[in-house]
Amino acid sequence: MDNMTYDVVVIGAGPVGENVADRAVQGGLSVAIVERELVGGECSYWACMPTKALLRSTAALRAARQVPGSREAVTGQLDAAAVLARRDSFASNWNDEGQVSWLDSAGVKLYRGQGRISGERVVEVYSADETVTTLTARHAVVVATGSSALIPDIDGLREAKPWTSREAASAKAVPGRLVVIGGGVVASEMATAYTSLGAKVTMLARDGVLHLAEPFAGERVTASLREAGVDVRIGAEAVSVTRDEAGTVHLTLTDGEQIAADELLVAIGRVPNTQEIGLDTIGLKPGSWLTVDDALRVDGAGDWLYAAGDVNRRALLTHQGKYQARVLGDAIVARAKGEPVDTGAYARYAVTADERAVPQVVFTEPEVASVGLTAAAAEKAGLRTRVIDYDLGAVSGSVLHAEGYQGQARMVVDEDRKVIVGFTLVGPDVAELIHAATIAIVGEVPIDRLWHAVPAFPTVSEVWLRLLETYGR
Numbered sequence: 001m002d003n004m005t006y007d008v009v010v011i012g013a014g015p016v017g018e019n020v021a022d023r024a025v026q027g028g029l030s031v032a033i034v035e036r037e038l039v040g041g042e043c044s045y046w047a048c049m050p051t052k053a054l055l056r057s058t059a060a061l062r063a064a065r066q067v068p069g070s071r072e073a074v075t076g077q078l079d080a081a082a083v084l085a086r087r088d089s090f091a092s093n094w095n096d097e098g099q100v101s102w103l104d105s106a107g108v109k110l111y112r113g114q115g116r117i118s119g120e121r122v123v124e125v126y127s128a129d130e131t132v133t134t135l136t137a138r139h140a141v142v143v144a145t146g147s148s149a150l151i152p153d154i155d156g157l158r159e160a161k162p163w164t165s166r167e168a169a170s171a172k173a174v175p176g177r178l179v180v181i182g183g184g185v186v187a188s189e190m191a192t193a194y195t196s197l198g199a200k201v202t203m204l205a206r207d208g209v210l211h212l213a214e215p216f217a218g219e220r221v222t223a224s225l226r227e228a229g230v231d232v233r234i235g236a237e238a239v240s241v242t243r244d245e246a247g248t249v250h251l252t253l254t255d256g257e258q259i260a261a262d263e264l265l266v267a268i269g270r271v272p273n274t275q276e277i278g279l280d281t282i283g284l285k286p287g288s289w290l291t292v293d294d295a296l297r298v299d300g301a302g303d304w305l306y307a308a309g310d311v312n313r314r315a316l317l318t319h320q321g322k323y324q325a326r327v328l329g330d331a332i333v334a335r336a337k338g339e340p341v342d343t344g345a346y347a348r349y350a351v352t353a354d355e356r357a358v359p360q361v362v363f364t365e366p367e368v369a370s371v372g373l374t375a376a377a378a379e380k381a382g383l384r385t386r387v388i389d390y391d392l393g394a395v396s397g398s399v400l401h402a403e404g405y406q407g408q409a410r411m412v413v414d415e416d417r418k419v420i421v422g423f424t425l426v427g428p429d430v431a432e433l434i435h436a437a438t439i440a441i442v443g444e445v446p447i448d449r450l451w452h453a454v455p456a457f458p459t460v461s462e463v464w465l466r467l468l469e470t471y472g473r
């Protein structure tokens with residue numbers, strides 16, 4: 001058994017762990033990072049990158065078909081094999097050499113194996129060759145172990161070996177018939193991808209499609225999925241599942257209806273990867289989300305234990321986890337140097353955006369891009385708001401962008417402070433537009449000042465002007 005001491009030990013080398021480690025090294029600390037699978041984590045190999053690669057070809061084809069002149073140049077269908085091959089390259093063929101050499105160049109020491117806390121500031125690494133290395137942290141242990149797919153207790157489901165997001169992101173072939181359980185982000189994106197790749201998709205959206213977004217987002221995505229041939233069943237729920245010897249999956253729904261499919265994707269949320277990280281040795285419950293304070297310190301542990309990324313459940317998104325990582329890495333350095341660490345709103349060591357301005361793009365057709373609060377969430381938070389909607393298809397830039405462009409924009413204004421607290425865009429190719437709203441919310445730009453932010457003509461961004469005109473001066 002080896003014993004090594006570092007300033008910081010990070011468990012989990014996903015996007016979040018890598019960024020905490022990088023910032024701490026840049027601040028002059030020594031850092032060890034522990035990874036049990038591939039350096040780069042879920043996002044690189046089984047989530048963001050491969051799924052967006054699957055979706056990009058569909059979006060490009062749709063865009064070409066929406067413009068007369070280029071439409072005529074499209075003479076065939078999506079080439080599923082080529083799409084899957086491009087996806088493979090975006091998942092680096094599930095090889096982490098590139099990210100390992102980046103860790104090396106960043107000066108972060110990698111330990112491969114399962115990391116397990118065994119007491120205050122101590123992490124044991126269990127390697128595949130059965131050696132155990134003990135790592136001691138002088139300043140901090142950071143848990144960045146991410147999350148895995150939640151499998152619900154549906155009779156026979158586990159035995160039927162369903163796809164999770166991992167298999168959907170890395171499949172080598174397109175199933176003929178795919179049933180998707182769920183109506184959230186993964187379910188909607190994967191239904192979009194697989195229907196365009198040629199699968200006959202049925203979506204069992206018990207609680208609706210994208211039901212936490214503005215209602216018009218779910219409505220427009222549902223309509224478009226149905227138009228693309230997806231059988232979207234709102235309110236439907238499976239009660240039992242079997243897979244027969246030929247490999248066909250059979251689902252029984254609550255009303256007794258039977259559905260047969262070649263594959264079944266379960267996409268109903270996530271569980272934290274904390275079952276086997278030794279939480280019991282420090283008085284915490286294995287398998288629980290790690291709730292943290294404003295400094296990302298784990299509640300109920302000492303001042304040496306931090307959690308960032310999916311595992312703290314603040315925002316299950318790569319960019320937001322990396323934001324936490326940058327802030328946390330810098331804060332650990334500051335504390336190690338004995339410098340003051342201000343975690344007040346929008347201070348250097350605060351993760352204020354987690355509460356006020358989390359952007360997200362759902363890469364469905366149409367895309368859903370949002371940041372901050374929905375109208376319903378703002379009302380629930382007790383804000384006095386005014387909600388301004390505008391038909392995105394009525395903007396000159398949109399009409400030019402695509403024939404029959406359809407979409408909607410919503411701006412939620414806090415009437416007491418006269419600033420925007422939420423913004424949602426639904427429409428083709430709106431992903432790149434959302435950052436303007438993120439800046440407006442984080443900068444707390446007064447509505448009066450926004451009149452001076454003139455959108456270029458003829459762009460889709462002109463919707464900003466139309467929203468302001470609708471709001472009135």
Ligand SMILES: Cc1cc2nc3c(=O)[nH]c(=O)nc-3n(C[C@H](O)[C@H](O)[C@H](O)COP(=O)(O)OP(=O)(O)OC[C@H]3O[C@@H](n4cnc5c(N)ncnc54)[C@H](O)[C@@H]3O)c2cc1C
Pocket residue numbers: 011012013014015016017034035036037038039040041042043046047048049051052113114115116144145146147165169186273276277308309310311315316317318319320321
């Ligand atoms: C299908 C899908 C698509 C997504 N698309 C997007 C998107 O487009 N944009 C976006 O922003 N977000 C997206 N997300 C969310 C995004 O993937 C996560 O928010 C992000 O990966 C979280 O990063 P993380 O570093 O916290 O965790 P992870 O990426 O899960 O990394 C955690 C790492 O820790 C390792 N680990 C776990 N336990 C241990 C242990 N005990 N010892 C050693 N190592 C351990 C794991 O092997 C893993 O490498 C998507 C998620 C899914 C499921």
Ligand SMILES: NC(=O)c1ccc[n+]([C@@H]2O[C@H](COP(=O)([O-])OP(=O)(O)OC[C@H]3O[C@@H](n4cnc5c(N)ncnc54)[C@H](O)[C@@H]3O)[C@@H](O)[C@H]2O)c1
Pocket residue numbers: 152181182183184185186187189204205206207208210211237267268269270315316317360361362363
């Ligand atoms: N483009 C992106 O940003 C992107 C893409 C994919 C995933 N993600 C992230 O990954 C996370 C996980 O995504 P997800 O889609 O698995 O979760 P989700 O939380 O987005 O959606 C889960 C859905 O499943 C439903 N559900 C819950 N329990 C159910 C049950 N027993 N039966 C049927 N339906 C049930 C919920 O009502 C919800 O609609 C999300 O939080 C998201 O932030 C992001």
